[in-house]
């Protein structure tokens with residue numbers, strides 16, 4: 001059974017995602033619970049990153065930090081977790097190396113390996129193995145007391161496959177390119193398996209209390225337009241086509257869905273033709289041009305300032321805000337204000353506050 005929660009006091013982001021006219025644009029930023037916040041380091045203490053994800057108490061505390069700091073300015077929370085919990089649920093070991101990022105000690109080698117067969121044959125139970133995520137979502141909803149909606153998320157199949165074969169971040173993507181170009185059939189079978197797990201995982205996040213979901217395809221920009229159509233888009237589509245049906249089976253209402261395919265500027269048209277309600281943009285897009293494409297198809301956009309602008313001081317921040325507000329039609333329909341990617345370490349929390357305040361100022365009626 002879905003748990004009971006206090007009614008929402010601020011549903012701005014949900015209305016905007018559904019394409020409704022709104023009083024002002026909703027605002028949040030990717031990676032808003034993170035290393036730029038001193039309170040994040042304090043609460044995290046000596047805990048390992050994945051230990052924080054696995055503790056509903058710590059994960060909910062971290063999720064709420066930006067909501068409390070930017071109260072009145074921020075319109076959504078995103079659950080503190082990571083896209084790499086799916087590879088973990090698939091039986092792969094992932095560790096977070098301080099100041100370096102995620103590391104797989106034993107990445108997938110080739111589809112001829114025994115390890116590939118094991119991963120393909122394994123019955124993965126995301127209900128049981130990711131139970132801690134659902135518990136964190138439910139606890140966070142309780143602690144939010146209806147202040148803002150809670151976003152659930154997962155990694156896109158292409159991005160997760162990249163991590164599973166590269167073993168971590170990459171510059172050249174040699175391993176995953178070898179996989180998709182040399183072994184397309186086996187790669188697609190694994191991409192499909194990951195996509196099916198994503199659907200179930202997201203549905204269970206909604207059951208636990210997530211009110212909106214986002215799929216992060218952080219490495220989409222490593223693919224050419226035609227490779228994106230072969231190795232990413234069909235699996236992104238599988239998720240947005242199958243999730244509403246799965247929610248219905250579970251007796252749950254459809255929630256707004258966002259796709260963020262970083263670097264895939266060439267696929268804006270195709271992404272606007274999918275069943276996602278919101279298309280996330282990185283900063284390679286000109287707001288006005290993207291807005292024209294999206295509004296013609298009734299989609300809401302999310303984004304898209306270069307996170308690096310937050311290092312540039314007030315004048316730079318005001319400049320990018322003006323460009324976005326003008327480009328995204330004034331901010332009263334079809335735009336969720338965000339950055340074009342996650343907020344980066346060493347940004348001063350007050351500079352993010354100024355970013356939010358400027359968006360507020362330029363869109364106040």
Ligand SMILES: Cc1c2[nH]c(c1CCC(=O)O)Cc1[nH]c(c(CCC(=O)O)c1C)Cc1[nH]c(c(CCC(=O)O)c1C)Cc1[nH]c(c(C)c1CCC(=O)O)C2
Pocket residue numbers: 029030031032033034035049078079080081082083084096098099100101102153169216218342
């Ligand atoms: C690619 C990716 C990952 N994780 C994620 C993505 C997709 C988004 C993107 O492209 O940035 C998604 C993610 N990771 C995290 C969240 C939490 C919610 C939020 O506040 O947005 C979300 C939505 C926490 C995190 N995930 C990570 C941290 C930092 C951990 C720490 O050092 O304390 C946080 C707060 C670690 C992480 N996790 C990952 C990387 C590459 C890294 C290291 C780089 C970095 O630190 O930014 C994998």
